[in-house]
Amino acid sequence: MSLWGCGVLATTYKKYAVTEESFETLESCRLNARHPLNWNSVFVLPHWLKLWWHKFGAGSELFLYAVREGEDPIGIAPLLVKGEKASLVGDSNVCDYLDFIVTPEKGQEFFGVLLDHLSKQGITHLDLGPLRPDSTVCTHLVGMARDRGCEITLDREAVALELELPSTWDEYLLMLNGKQRHEIKRKFRRLYEAADINCRVVKEMKDLGDGMGTFLTLFGRSREDKAAFMTSRMASFFNSLAEAMAEENMLRLFILELNKMPAAAALCFDYHSNIYLYNSGYDDRFGSLGVGLLCKAFSIQDSILRGKKKYDFLKGAEAYKHRLGGKEVPLCRCQIRLK
Numbered sequence: 001m002s003l004w005g006c007g008v009l010a011t012t013y014k015k016y017a018v019t020e021e022s023f024e025t026l027e028s029c030r031l032n033a034r035h036p037l038n039w040n041s042v043f044v045l046p047h048w049l050k051l052w053w054h055k056f057g058a059g060s061e062l063f064l065y066a067v068r069e070g071e072d073p074i075g076i077a078p079l080l081v082k083g084e085k086a087s088l089v090g091d092s093n094v095c096d097y098l099d100f101i102v103t104p105e106k107g108q109e110f111f112g113v114l115l116d117h118l119s120k121q122g123i124t125h126l127d128l129g130p131l132r133p134d135s136t137v138c139t140h141l142v143g144m145a146r147d148r149g150c151e152i153t154l155d156r157e158a159v160a161l162e163l164e165l166p167s168t169w170d171e172y173l174l175m176l177n178g179k180q181r182h183e184i185k186r187k188f189r190r191l192y193e194a195a196d197i198n199c200r201v202v203k204e205m206k207d208l209g210d211g212m213g214t215f216l217t218l219f220g221r222s223r224e225d226k227a228a229f230m231t232s233r234m235a236s237f238f239n240s241l242a243e244a245m246a247e248e249n250m251l252r253l254f255i256l257e258l259n260k261m262p263a264a265a266a267l268c269f270d271y272h273s274n275i276y277l278y279n280s281g282y283d284d285r286f287g288s289l290g291v292g293l294l295c296k297a298f299s300i301q302d303s304i305l306r307g308k309k310k311y312d313f314l315k316g317a318e319a320y321k322h323r324l325g326g327k328e329v330p331l332c333r334c335q336i337r338l339k
Contacts, residue, residue: 132329150336191290
């Protein structure tokens, strides 16, 4: 333990120090209210990073760095290293956005020290993504690296969709165009005419076993590619992730039931003022009733009732996201050759 009580001293750079961290010390930093680090999505939270590393990190070396000013961290770099190349912890299969964790207004200082440190460690290539336009990589690192004469490549890789939530369901419906609004109302009417409807929310550990079992079954029934994606290792990751998020009071698993039979499910995460639609599934026997789309609509309705500000459909340009009012956000990959 260093004099900061968190991290091991690696290198000093004038008024800043680079420390080597663990997932546990990162969690201590996150929970310390005096550290104004911006943990800007669920995908950079320490428990998410730790779980991903233990499930998928084999073959890479883990570098968890913090840059500190005095006792306070001004930024954290969760990195994987293979040879001379470093990337952010995570992958695009299960982590929709990646980024560094940086104190607002300290981006220039953090990235300046970090680039110097990585160069001294023999890192010559950064491969970073997927990235939102408002990521610290895009807003700070790219400009700094360009000023240093580094070779930079930015490629658009995918698109995400998100929805700014109003204060009422009626306002939400008015945000949709006429065709979208008509479709949602018609599908809800047909659904309630067809069966007794219940949409329950699983959020506590005691209900998780049954809830995730239902989710994984519906996920596999949705499409052949989803069934192929959900290998035993991936199912283990999803179950462990749901447990971790439930422990953090961030889990909201919506299960839509028709006549008490599970018909669709939406796995969502509740973080700050945002709801993340992580994945979903439905029983194709009820596909004609639009249960997949309506389960997500129920989750949007729930988010509005609880005063959430943004509903993030995450990566992918599936048609249902547009039909529910989502707006596109471009995602990119950034490669930097260090000088």
